[in-house]
Amino acid sequence: MKQLLNQVVIIPKYLIRLILPLLAIALVSFLVVVPSALATGAYQIPNLAADNSTWVVDQADAISRVNEGKISSTLADLAKKTGYETRIVTIRRLDYGETPESFAKALFEKWFPTKEAQANQTLLVIDTVTNGTAIITGDKAKSLLSDSIAESVASETVMAPLRNGNKYNQAFLDASDRLVAVLSGQTDPGPPKIVENVQVEGTFKTAEETDKDKGNATAWVVGLLIAATIIPMATYYLYQVNQPTNNG
Numbered sequence: 363m364k365q366l367l368n369q370v371v372i373i374p375k376y377l378i379r380l381i382l383p384l385l386a387i388a389l390v391s392f393l394v395v396v397p398s399a400l401a402t403g404a405y406q407i408p409n410l411a412a413d414n415s416t417w418v419v420d421q422a423d424a425i426s427r428v429n430e431g432k433i434s435s436t437l438a439d440l441a442k443k444t445g446y447e448t449r450i451v452t453i454r455r456l457d458y459g460e461t462p463e464s465f466a467k468a469l470f471e472k473w474f475p476t477k478e479a480q481a482n483q484t485l486l487v488i489d490t491v492t493n494g495t496a497i498i499t500g501d502k503a504k505s506l507l508s509d510s511i512a513e514s515v516a517s518e519t520v521m522a523p524l525r526n527g528n529k530y531n532q533a534f535l536d537a538s539d540r541l542v543a544v545l546s547g548q549t550d551p552g553p554p555k556i557v558e559n560v561q562v563e564g565t566f567k568t569a570e571e572t573d574k575d576k577g578n579a580t581a582w583v584v585g586l587l588i589a590a591t592i593i594p595m596a597t598y599y600l601y602q603v604n605q606p607t608n609n610g
């Protein structure tokens with residue numbers, strides 16, 4: 363009987379030695395795979411519809427349905443009247459090593475692979491984790507939307523509402539209105555006027571918010587490690603409790 367009990371005691375220890383290396387591997391894989399799964403590269407963005415009727419790709423879910431429809435309608439009307447096409451893309455997180463500029467360029471070339479196809483195009487991109495922006499324009503569009511105006515749209519028109527509480531809807535409504543005005547041949551309305559306040563609170567996402575996904579992944583792994591330790595011990599305890607008493 364004593365020999366049997368000794369063997370039973372060894373089982374949980376053996377299980378722990380077996381499970382912990384597996385959990386360590388799972389931990390590394392989880393922390394690497396989860397952020398990667400949340401990241402976006404240009405290759406993951408679908409191609410445009412055959413009739414090029416896609417104007418907003420909101421993968422970050424930053425724009426309300428109502429405002430997405432309003433912006434899409436405005437940009438579709440611009441294309442119909444002038445031939446200039448503008449598209450807005452939001453993503454949650456960039457692939458490792460990517461920048462908003464490299465992502466925008468890759469997507470622009472994916473959607474419009476030739477100079478002729480690119481000529482009338484404008485593409486505005488934002489990464490909502492860092493609020494990084496980029497804008498790409500085709501050669502013909504540059505005749506109205508110069509590089510300096512395009513840069514102002516990305517760095518001032520879009521960024522002003524974001525600095526004032528991450529107001530993405532307002533940012534893209536303002537950007538689309540300004541782009542439509544310029545590409546329609548109207549006078550550039552310029553960036554929004556910035557009102558300086560004496561006390562300004564930080565409006566960018568905090569480190570806690572930025573690392574939320576990573577924190578959730580770590581919590582899951584810690585939970586798994588705790589469970590892997592407690593379950594074998596509990597199993598052994600229940601086994602011991604339910605054993606008949608040996609009086610002889």
